[in-house]
Amino acid sequence: MNIDNPIIFFGTEDFSAVSLQRLIDDKFNIVGIVTKPDSKKGRGQKISMPKVKEIGIANNIEVLQPNRLKEIIPFVAKFNKPTGVLVSYGKIIPQSIIDLFNPGIINVHPSLLPLYRGPSPIESTILNGDTVTGVSIMLLSKEMDAGPVYLQEKITLSGTETSTYLYDSCGKIGSEMLAKALPKIIKGELEPINQCDDRASYCNLLTKEDSIINPNNITSYQAERKIRALEIYPKSKITICDNTIIIKKASITTNPNSKELSVKFKDNNYLVLEQLIAPNGKIMDGKAYKNGYINKMH
Template identity: 55%
Template sequence: AAVLTKPDSRRGRSNKLIQPAVKQFASQHHIPVWQPNRLKDIISDIKNITPRPTGVLVSYGKIIPQTIIDLFHPGIINVHPSLLPKYRGPSPIESAIANRDKITGVTIMQLEQAMDAGPIYYQEAYPLDFTETQPELYQTLGQLGAQLLMQKLPDIISGILQPTPQDDSRATYCSLLSKNDSRLDPQQLTADQAEAKIRAHLTYPRSRLKIGQYDLIITKACITQKPETPLDIKCADGNYLSISEVIAPSGKTISANAFLRGYPLQR
């Protein structure tokens, strides 16, 4: 067995070299770690594993060539946090929250070179109640995916569980998020949409809104029909996004009331 992950990368102002979390875990458990710059550099290492290995892929972030997939039996198994073919792509969790879906889930699938298009071994739905945040749902679906993988992997390897092709005609796609996605535009969004976007982008790229002279990161809000404070922002549907928590110019996360006491708004 071995763990394959990306090379260590430099982060932060100190430009410190950081190991991927999965590498740290593997090293603690004496599991070999491979960090190739090019996947083709480890083809011989994979071929040297006997019996022929089974691959499991989670959040690797790169397209895997078919020549690599074919080295594994019965291929590479992927855990994807949506009910495929809905939300193929890199941001299914954020998309489910932002679109106010009533249900999402986890898919155990066989990897193909085309993005998230492989046949499906198993799916399990997970209901949403419009309070989930990005980090909470990552944690929840990550745990669910790990449990399902451990349950289903023996039958996948033995061939008892066979995959079913996806219906490509029902496929939808989500894109990679960037800092450009952080700006909230209340004139274009309903209050429901703005509040959902705040929860969906809580960790990254976050949600920014210019209020008075301040460019604020909004971390928590609700919807109201009448404005009560300067932090109640009118949206496209006539309802108001009532901001209850922000990251202040000081960098601290504070309540809306604390912000208004400490940072008077210019009119």
């Protein structure tokens, strides 16, 4: 669908790139991309550009990487009230910037708002063992994820999803919803409905402290969900025989095999560590780690 209305896209994370590429493929008029400055990533701390910047360069779209958002005001002013689209940008947008756009800035959020307002809705969904999640298309407001909602789509969960899987699923679904809804939003044919603030729940920015698993403090089920939820960042770490390892995959059992690497939790169940990252950085299965690093289970 060819939409002539100028659109400025805000996004930084890989989750953003799916929606940006879909809008470009559908011939929307993307006149600019606003993303965070390039940053150091990985063990080598190499300077890395956001994926949306790569897409912008490949499609000859101007890319802005402001340290302060007010730096984009002259660029936005050139287009006389463009439409804004924001997907996982990573900064709070002040009302003074939102007001530069018509009808405002449209946001893709991977939760069934007003549930999980905040920066980690996908991880929170898995951590809490939810059976349903979804994606919301909303009109951005200065309060975090509190704006009125245009439409939502539910996703039924099996209880085995990882954060990588859900980011991928929600990214694809969100991009399809956005591409279909945006023409109607721009034409004023789709009206958003206010959220019920009384039902709102919030999630926090994840930190490295969240990665620690203490078998004495949580159940095996909580630990297994944590491993799936924090798979991307900050990952799940456990200390066994004075060595800290990163757990990539685990399962719950009441009767562990002596050959497997298993840990007892406070609910008296065991977590079988099926795949992990050893202290030397190598990915290996639990049995190999037990044979190589541990002479005797404690």
